Amino acid sequence: MRLLFLWIPGLLLSLPLQAGDPLPMVQRELRARKFYFGEIHGRANDETVAAIVKFKEARGIDNTTGNLDDETLRALGLPGPSGNREQGRALEECCTRVRQYLQVWQSGDWEREVPFFAAEVNYYDDQNVNRAFIREARIRENQRWPRRKSTLLQRIASQLPGRGEAAQVTARVRTEVARSSGPARALTEDLIFRLEKTDGDWRIVALKLLE
Numbered sequence: 001m002r003l004l005f006l007w008i009p010g011l012l013l014s015l016p017l018q019a020g021d022p023l024p025m026v027q028r029e030l031r032a033r034k035f036y037f038g039e040i041h042g043r044a045n046d047e048t049v050a051a052i053v054k055f056k057e058a059r060g061i062d063n064t065t066g067n068l069d070d071e072t073l074r075a076l077g078l079p080g081p082s083g084n085r086e087q088g089r090a091l092e093e094c095c096t097r098v099r100q101y102l103q104v105w106q107s108g109d110w111e112r113e114v115p116f117f118a119a120e121v122n123y124y125d126d127q128n129v130n131r132a133f134i135r136e137a138r139i140r141e142n143q144r145w146p147r148r149k150s151t152l153l154q155r156i157a158s159q160l161p162g163r164g165e166a167a168q169v170t171a172r173v174r175t176e177v178a179r180s181s182g183p184a185r186a187l188t189e190d191l192i193f194r195l196e197k198t199d200g201d202w203r204i205v206a207l208k209l210l211e
Contacts, residue, residue, distance in 0.1 A: 021192070022068060022078065022158050023048070023170055029076040030055055042210060043190045044156040044170040052156065067091045068158035079161065090197075091157040094167045097202045098193050102150040102173065108142040110135050118198060122206040145177035147184070165197035170210065 023042040030036035035058075036051035049066035056064045059075045069088050073079070101116045114131060123129050123137070155171040171191050178184040194206035 023156060025078055026068060026076060029078060044154045044172050046154060049154050049156060063088045066156045068156060087159060091159065091167060094157050094169050094195050094202055095155050097195060098155065098169045098171055099152050102152055106148050106150050108146065108148065110138050116204055118196065118203040118205045121204060124208060146180055147178040149176040167195050169193040
């Protein structure tokens with residue numbers, strides 16, 4: 001994860017909503033069915049997660065988490081990958097992987113972060129970079145903000161169609177950072193993690209900030 005505090009207080013770098021993100025379509029369908037009453041913004045906020053859970057309960061879908069499995073997408077009339085009984089477990093694995101990454105990120109130890117990334121990553125506004133590139137960015141970040149804490153507030157996972165074992169986790173994350181001395185700075189971000197399973201493990205292939 002890259003810290004996005006800029007010199008101008010309160011101003012954040014951001015990227016537009018990514019093409020293929022199912023969450024805005026899900027919000028639109030849930031709102032049409034009176035389960036969701038918020039904006040169509042693609043964020044994994046409390047209202048969206050609660051609406052997905054309520055919809056699943058109303059349709060009798062067993063897995064009443066905020067994750068968007070194939071059964072939930074079909075019930076909403078939306079296209080989804082051809083799922084199987086392992087799909088829900090895979091989505092939970094991806095959510096666990098994101099939670100583990102955020103815990104390791106707090107340590108500032110790049111060597112512990114390495115296994116979470118694929119060999120090539122779309123890293124914020126830097127496209128198709130390797131681990132060495134991310135390592136240099138992370139070293140600079142750690143030097144500037146040696147004290148850090150990251151809390152996963154909400155997350156919604158969905159499989160990506162036509163990509164083999166690939167999934168997306170849209171996560172709302174609260175980050176607190178500080179220099180060696182002085183007060184901490186805090187912000188809440190909506191991040192998009194895209195993961196693919198390689199060598200038997202889920203690895204981050206893209207990490208973006210949702211505007």
